[in-house]
Amino acid sequence: MTLDAVRTLDVDPLLDDPKTRIVVCCGSGGVGKTTTAAALGLRAAERGRKVVVLTIDPARRLAQSMGIDTLDNTPRQVKGIDESAGGELHAMMLDMKRTFDEIVEAHANGDRARQILENPFYQSLSAGFAGTQEYMAMEKLGQLRSRDQWDLIVVDTPPSRSALDFLDAPKRLGSFLDGKLIRVLMAPAKMGGRAGMKFLNVGMSMMTGALGKLLGGQLLQDVQTFVAAMDTMFGGFRTRADATYRLLQAPGTAFLVVAAPERDALREAAYFVERLAAEDMPLAGLVLNRVHGSGAARLSAERALAAAENLEAENLDESRIVDQEGGKAGVRNSPETPADSAKSPDPHGSSRDTGSAAGSDTPDEGSPASDRTDRADGTNRSAEQAAEQLTTLTAGLLRLHAERMQLLTREQRTRDRFTALHPEVAVTEVAALPGDVHDIAGLRAIGDRLAAGERPTGAA
Numbered sequence: 001m002t003l004d005a006v007r008t009l010d011v012d013p014l015l016d017d018p019k020t021r022i023v024v025c026c027g028s029g030g031v032g033k034t035t036t037a038a039a040l041g042l043r044a045a046e047r048g049r050k051v052v053v054l055t056i057d058p059a060r061r062l063a064q065s066m067g068i069d070t071l072d073n074t075p076r077q078v079k080g081i082d083e084s085a086g087g088e089l090h091a092m093m094l095d096m097k098r099t100f101d102e103i104v105e106a107h108a109n110g111d112r113a114r115q116i117l118e119n120p121f122y123q124s125l126s127a128g129f130a131g132t133q134e135y136m137a138m139e140k141l142g143q144l145r146s147r148d149q150w151d152l153i154v155v156d157t158p159p160s161r162s163a164l165d166f167l168d169a170p171k172r173l174g175s176f177l178d179g180k181l182i183r184v185l186m187a188p189a190k191m192g193g194r195a196g197m198k199f200l201n202v203g204m205s206m207m208t209g210a211l212g213k214l215l216g217g218q219l220l221q222d223v224q225t226f227v228a229a230m231d232t233m234f235g236g237f238r239t240r241a242d243a244t245y246r247l248l249q250a251p252g253t254a255f256l257v258v259a260a261p262e263r264d265a266l267r268e269a270a271y272f273v274e275r276l277a278a279e280d281m282p283l284a285g286l287v288l289n290r291v292h293g294s295g296a297a298r299l300s301a302e303r304a305l306a307a308a309e310n311l312e313a314e315n316l317d318e319s320r321i322v323d324q325e326g327g328k329a330g331v332r333n334s335p336e337t338p339a340d341s342a343k344s345p346d347p348h349g350s351s352r353d354t355g356s357a358a359g360s361d362t363p364d365e366g367s368p369a370s371d372r373t374d375r376a377d378g379t380n381r382s383a384e385q386a387a388e389q390l391t392t393l394t395a396g397l398l399r400l401h402a403e404r405m406q407l408l409t410r411e412q413r414t415r416d417r418f419t420a421l422h423p424e425v426a427v428t429e430v431a432a433l434p435g436d437v438h439d440i441a442g443l444r445a446i447g448d449r450l451a452a453g454e455r456p457t458g459a460a
Helices: 011-016 033-046 061-065 096-107 110-117 120-128 132-146 161-167 169-178 180-191 193-203 205-215 217-249 263-278 301-318 368-421 440-452
Strands: 022-026 050-055 088-093 152-156 253-259 283-291 343-345 351-353 427-431
Touching: 011 033, 011 440, 022 033, 022 217, 033 050, 033 088, 033 152, 033 253, 033 440, 050 132, 061 440, 096 110, 096 120, 096 132, 096 217, 110 120, 110 217, 120 217, 132 152, 132 161, 132 217, 217 253, 253 263, 263 283, 263 368, 283 368, 301 368, 427 440
Parallel strands: 022 152, 022 253, 050 088, 050 152, 253 283, 283 427
Antiparallel strands: 343 351
């Protein structure tokens, strides 16, 4: 299937549409997802949108490319962009613990909030409990969407398949809150006072005893205190998570799957596409990043290799032959020494030195004619060496071109397998840049290539 037969993803109309409020970039690690998110945010801002880019990836690439020293949980405005169209660009990086703290502070009174924040179990939970990051990403996205400061949010998700784990966060949270363990731990708080303690001590003594041995008595007490303090907030967590989940399914959200033209990356991309379809999430298309091209694509790998081999063979043959000079021809590396070759047999059976014979055509050593001959020999040898070097260089370039064309063929074959499996997915290809992106200019160049939606020269 050629790219012409594949739906082309048109990025600019997507970014320009005021109904587009959230763009989520997902994909496996190392495919340029963070750079793509930043480039989309920059392009949208320079086209008049008020944009915030939220990265969940703890790497510092986004801050570096935008010229910001550090990113944290507070959106920071990016300087140096073209704001003539009235747009703005902000960037931030999810601070999981700080986001959790903000939720507690916003939904609990002063004493209750302090009790929760100082609880050892809460501190462990908010710092790195499995799934907390994904849930907090949902919370932060909901917070940003509820504010009127930005009309477009671009989300850069974590690498690998965990990029879509935030889709499961509401379900996991609901299962956690409705689970038997939480009900057991919440029972004393719900029963209240002595009745609650009696219920715990008599009715649940075996279970809490087992938990105490498993978790440790102090940890169990910390968990119970945490659950009691958080009891009134659990419903709010679930409600907000469900609302954000519905927001991700809404028409104003667009998912972009980012991949490189490699087998493993496109296999992950296929997983994302299928998962998004299963969750009824709106997929805008696939960004195929770092696609290679060639300005000499008409020269196939086979022809380039054949030409290189011919040049090397000719160079090897010619390297054995010495320029003919003065009516004499010799072979390089001949066992005949210069002294032997300077003598010719005497008609009477004796040898004589042709260089010293009277009337010889060969000039005496040190004579002007000899100097001219030496210079001519040196010039010929230099020219011959230069020709050999040029031939070697040309053969090397032909081999490099053959490798590039073989890479292009592999990329095209891999891309075609994906598009054959998912013909409904719109695709845009981004040509590989010579180096990494480190600044606004580089992000702008990526944005231009994203919007072009064209194959790199010779990519198909």
